Amino acid sequence: MPEPTEAPLTLGLLDVITLRVPDVAAALGFYRDTLGAVPIEEDPPVWARVRLGNVDLGLHQGEPGAGGPEPSFRVQDIAAVRAHLRRRGVPIALDLHDIPGGVMLVFADPGGNVLAVTQYGLTAAEAAARQAG
Incomplete structure (x- = not known):
């Protein structure tokens, strides 16, 4: 007689993405004052x-590690986000670049954690032209 199989585990919604940051107060200021968290x-x-968009980020004191999570957020106007980040002196790790169906911009928080913003329905050239215009 076959053994009864156990029902698969059911998980709920994603609760929080935790990022290691060397200075919690500085990270909190960046996420609140620069990104509007x-x-x-x-x-x-x-x-x-x-809370940033519809995601909770945990900022935990520690050294960021290579290959950690890279949260990406959808935005309505990536050119405006790019201009805002530049005005605030935020390091851009990978400037506007095409991805399937849209454009992405990658940047870093003060602790070196990588984040991205994505806008679908346009190209990097179109986004750059919007910012220039």
């Missing part, structure tokens, strides 16, 4: 949690 929890110097 809403602080949810603060326990400096060890932890903070912010």
